[in-house]
Amino acid sequence: LATQLSLSLAECPGTGSAQAGRASACQGCPNQGLCAAGAAGPDPAEAAELRARLRAVRHTVLVLSGKGGVGKSTFSALLAHGLAADETKQVALLDIDICGPSIPKMMGLEGEQVHQSGSGWSPVYVEENLGVMSVGFLLSSPDDAVIWRGPKKNGLIKQFLRDVDWGEVDYLIVDTPPGTSDEHLSIVQYLSATHIDGAVIVTTPQEVSLQDVRKEINFCRKVKLPIIGVVENMSGFVCPKCKNESQIFPPTTGGAEKMCQNLNVSLLGKVPLDPQIGKSSDSGQSFLAEAPESPATLSYRSIIQRIQEYCEQHHFQEEKIM
């Protein structure tokens, strides 16, 4: 069984290929149905609709992690805040973690509802230039659980992309659930009608997290999603009392730095632990604004700048897809 599984992963024909869903390696893959139904992208009518909807989005960044609990949503929220600090930029944050939608709480928008207008669903605005959309807004109680199988989730993701009236956006940040499952394939396929600048992958220094990141990197390469780089979160802790540093999540195999070197991927930065990060997230505030002098803030800002530079350099000429 293990051999079959590893062969499958190695022999995925690629979701966009003619063999998608039909190769022998596709047997048992959770996305086989989607690929075989020719849904390697949205159908042409939907594709046109999607393109029209996202035509005014200049840059799209996916935030991925192979592993849960590494700080991906925290990073997505702070990336959005960091980019929106420039008031001339219009930023949008889309939370497609359908089972665990943390973004509303982190952005101080818990309890908000979405409104529908003639032009579609309106994002909820944190600032004038920072809009948010999450399945969390559709749940009436904090106890409600979205217990859906893949195809229904795919349908919702599609709807978010198609029906949200984002307007003109400079940066669309997409916060994904952990793993390389249907949600990821779904979002990449639907967005392939428009343009994704690239993916940022978040990890902790531990090997158990890096193992999943390597899979994530493979996934990105298979679906031809450019990798902007890797962020190593929870990278060391400085005791507030004695100022000594501890590696709470020891990088037993060299951490993200070694992995990035080995896989020829950019290490965007390392963010140390800071108890204020969790506190700010829990109270829906921007950690960057609440703790501007923290070493973690300096790290985040440097990483955000590198992402911005990457996007600006790879500026996509919209005319090319039309």
Next chain:
Amino acid sequence: ALIKQFVTDVAWGDLDFLIVDTPPGTSDEHISTVEALRPYQLLGAVLVTTPQAVSVGDVRRELTFCRKAGLHILGIVENMSGFVCPHCSECTNIFSKGGGEELAKHAGVPFLGCVPLDPQLSQSLEEGRDFIQEFPKSSAFPALTHIAQQILDTSQRSS
């Protein structure tokens, strides 16, 4: 299908306890796992959270999943609950504190305990060593053994 195979086709032999580690979320894998295990003696579910509100927020939904799936809730564990600096012994609540305990109270389920952060735990797991054997003096040790004891007690009461 794979999950069902892991349950039915693996030669587990005679077992006192089967621990099933699940991915995060309330999704296909969880539904399939509960369905595959239902014919067997499901003692229940242990829900793990960190102390922060955003983590607790997800676990509230997981509790709903358990209730809808008819899964008995053994209790909640508050993980990564505090870090004791090895240099000066100052305890810092890096991921806040108390969220797991509050949730257990609010939801009316047992609170199994807090497990503090210990770099030795992470390291020994990565190196495939037995943390319980090697680090009985770790601050995580009493917490983990206490949790295990409560589960043992529950299983003895129910058999």
